[in-house]
Amino acid sequence: MSRRRVQVVVLYEDRQHATFVRRFLIQNGWENRQIVVVMNPHGRDGRGSGEQWVREQYAQEVRKLRSAPHVAKALIAVIDEDKQGVGRRDVQLSKALEVANSPARKPTEAILHIIPARNIETWLEYLKGNAVDEQETYSKFDKGLDCRPMVNTLKDMCDARKLREPAPPSLERACVEYRTRMAPILENR
Amino acid sequence: MITRIYVDNFRCLVNFELKLENFNLLAGLNGSGKSSVLDVVDGLQRLLSGQAKVNDKSVLPYASRTRWSDRDTQVVELHTQVGGEEMRYRLKVQHESGGRRARIIEERLAVPDGPLFRFENGDVQLYRDNLSEGPKFAAEWNESALARVPPRHDNQRLTAFLELMRRVQVCRLNPAAFVNDTPQESQALSRNGENFSSWYRHLLQEHGDSFEYRAVLQATIPGFQKLRLEKVGSEARTLVAVFGSGKEEYELALEELSDGQRALLVLYGLLHFLDKSGRLLFLDEPDNFLAASEIQPWLLCAEDAIGDGLPQVVIVSHHAEVIDYLGGDRGLLLEREVTGVTKTRPLRDVGIPDTMKLSEVITRGWER
Numbered sequence: 177m178s179r180r181r182v183q184v185v186v187l188y189e190d191r192q193h194a195t196f197v198r199r200f201l202i203q204n205g206w207e208n209r210q211i212v213v214v215m216n217p218h219g220r221d222g223r224g225s226g227e228q229w230v231r232e233q234y235a236q237e238v239r240k241l242r243s244a245p246h247v248a249k250a251l252i253a254v255i256d257e258d259k260q261g262v263g264r265r266d267v268q269l270s271k272a273l274e275v276a277n278s279p280a281r282k283p284t285e286a287i288l289h290i291i292p293a294r295n296i297e298t299w300l301e302y303l304k305g306n307a308v309d310e311q312e313t314y315s316k317f318d319k320g321l322d323c324r325p326m327v328n329t330l331k332d333m334c335d336a337r338k339l340r341e342p343a344p345p346s347l348e349r350a351c352v353e354y355r356t357r358m359a360p361i362l363e364n365r
Numbered sequence: 366m367i368t369r370i371y372v373d374n375f376r377c378l379v380n381f382e383l384k385l386e387n388f389n390l391l392a393g394l395n396g397s398g399k400s401s402v403l404d405v406v407d408g409l410q411r412l413l414s415g416q417a418k419v420n421d422k423s424v425l426p427y428a429s430r431t432r433w434s435d436r437d438t439q440v441v442e443l444h445t446q447v448g449g450e451e452m453r454y455r456l457k458v459q460h461e462s463g464g465r466r467a468r469i470i471e472e473r474l475a476v477p478d479g480p481l482f483r484f485e486n487g488d489v490q491l492y493r494d495n496l497s498e499g500p501k502f503a504a505e506w507n508e509s510a511l512a513r514v515p516p517r518h519d520n521q522r523l524t525a526f527l528e529l530m531r532r533v534q535v536c537r538l539n540p541a542a543f544v545n546d547t548p549q550e551s552q553a554l555s556r557n558g559e560n561f562s563s564w565y566r567h568l569l570q571e572h573g574d575s576f577e578y579r580a581v582l583q584a585t586i587p588g589f590q591k592l593r594l595e596k597v598g599s600e601a602r603t604l605v606a607v608f609g610s611g612k613e614e615y616e617l618a619l620e621e622l623s624d625g626q627r628a629l630l631v632l633y634g635l636l637h638f639l640d641k642s643g644r645l646l647f648l649d650e651p652d653n654f655l656a657a658s659e660i661q662p663w664l665l666c667a668e669d670a671i672g673d674g675l676p677q678v679v680i681v682s683h684h685a686e687v688i689d690y691l692g693g694d695r696g697l698l699l700e701r702e703v704t705g706v707t708k709t710r711p712l713r714d715v716g717i718p719d720t721m722k723l724s725e726v727i728t729r730g731w732e733r
Contacts, residue, residue, distance in 0.1 A: 208662050
C-alpha cells in the first residue's frame with residue numbers, strides 16, 4: 177500500500193523528543209509513513225513559550241484525532257515536566273481540553289501524555305545505565321540522533337516488561353501510558 | 366560539513382554571512398537570495414573540482430556582480446568542518462572592466478593555527494600538514510590553484526578539504542528534463558537530475574541493488590516494483606520502472622513517469638545511496654513536485670540518513686510542510702533590506718503566536 181495515511185500524530189516540545197519518540201515507535205512496529213510529527217517551532221530554548229504552544233496545539237490535535245477515527249489511531253503529546261511539580265503538566269494538558277470544550281480523555285483512549293521529569297535528558301541518562309534524580313539537570317546531546325542506542329535499551333526493557341530499578345517515576349508513568357493506550361492498537365492490527 | 370558561508374558582491378549577496386548546521390532550511394521571499402547561496406556553493410564545488418574556471422557562467426561570471434554596487438572584486442569564504450577540524454577557505458576574484466577577463470587575486474586555505482595554502486600575485490605558497498613552508502610556484506590566475514595541488518603524504522589536511530568540496534551535491538531537480546537512455550555510467554548526478562539514468566547505472570555498479578531503496582519506493586509510489594536497466598545497444602541502456610505484480614506486470618520508461626514520481630526516485634536515491642559517501646546535499650525546492658503527504662516522510666528519512674552518516678542536508682523551500690518541520694530550530698530566513706542587501710536571521714524569530722503554526726505566520730506575511 178503506497179498511499180500515505182497518517183495513523184499516529186506526535187506533538188513535540190523539542191527535536192530531541194521527536195527523535196526519541198519516533199525512534200521508539202519505529203522500533204515497535206510503526207513506520208515513518210504512518211507518523212506525522214507536529215514540531216513546536218519555539219523549541220525548548222527558543223523565544224516564547226514552547227510548552228504553551230504545545231498545549232494550544234494539543235487541544236486542536238485531540239479534536240482532529242477524534243474527527244478521523246477511520247484512520248487516525250493515536251496522539252502522543254511529549255512535553256518536559258521541567259520545574260513544575262509532579263503531574264502538573266498532565267493537569268495542564270487536561271485543562272487545555274476543558275478550555276477548548278473537548279471531552280476529557282477516556283481511560284484507554286489513545287491520547288498519550290509523555291512527560292519526562294525533569295526532562296528527556298533524565299531518561300537518556302538513565303538509559304545509558306546511570307542512576308538519575310528527577311530533580312537534577314543532565315546535559316543535552318550534541319546530536320539528537322545520538323539517542324538511538326538508548327531507545328534500543330528502552331525497547332529491550334519494554335519487551336521484558338521491566339525497567340531497570342530504580343527507574344525514574346516519570347518513565348514508569350510513560351510506560352503505563354504506552355501499555356494501556358497505545359500497545360492495544362498494535363495488538364489489534 | 367560547511368559551517369559558514371560568506372559572500373560579497375554576488376547578486377543580492379553583499380557582505381552576506383550564513384551559518385549552517387548539519388540540517389537546515391533556507392526560507393524567504395522570492396528573490397531573497399536563497400538560490401544564489403546554492404549557486405555560490407555549486408560554483409565553488411566546480412572550481413575546486415577543477416571542472417571550471419573562475420569566470421565560467423557557473424562560478425563567478427562578470428554578470429554575477431551586485432548590479433548596484435559596481436565593484437569589480439568578489440569574495441567568497443567558506444568555513445568547514447573536516448574530520449573534526451575547522452578549515453577556512455577564502456577566494457577573492459577581480460573582474461576586468463567589461464568582463465573581458467577575471468582573475469583570482471587571492472585564494473587561501475587555513476586551519477585556526479596556520480595556513481595550508483596561499484595564492485597571491487600569481488604565486489602559490491604551499492604548507493605541509495605540520496604548517497611548515499612547502500614548495501612555492503607560479504600558477505594560473507583564472508582557475509583554482511588549490512584544485513591543482515596533488516595529494517601527498519604531507520598535505521593530507523589540504524586534500525581532505527578538497528575531497529569534502531568535491532562531495533558537495535547541489536540539486537534543483539527538473540524532472541521534465543530526465544532522459545531514459547544512458548550511454549554510459551555517470552559518477553555524478555547533474556544539477557537538474559537529467560542524467561539520473563546514468564547516475565543510477567553507476568550506483569548499481571558501485572553499491573548493487575538496494576533493498577531499502579526499492580522498499581521505500583514501493584511504499585511511496587503506487588504499484589511500483591523496481592527499476593530495470595534494459596540493454597538497447599552494445600553500451601547503451603534505457604531505464605524503465607516495473608509496476609504491478611506477477612502476470613500483471615508492466616513497464617514504463619523513465620520519461621513516462623510523472624514529474625513527482627521521477628523526483629521521488631532521485632530524492633530517495635540521494636538519501637539511500639549517498640548516506641555513507643560523505644556527500645553534502647544542497648537541495649533547491651526538493652518538494653516542488655511531491656504530493657504534500659510525501660514531503661514529511663522524505664524529511665524524516667533525511668534526518669535518519671544524517672544520523673547514519675550523511676554529513677549535511679541544506680534545503681531551500683517555501684513549502685509549509687518543510688517550514689513547520691524544520692523551521693523552528695533549523696530554519697534561516699533570508700530577507701532583502703530596503704538597500705537590496707540580503708540578511709539572515711533565525712526563522713523562529715519572526716514571532717509565532719501560540720495559536721499558529723510557523724508556516725501560517727510566513728504564509729500570511731505576519732513576520733515581525
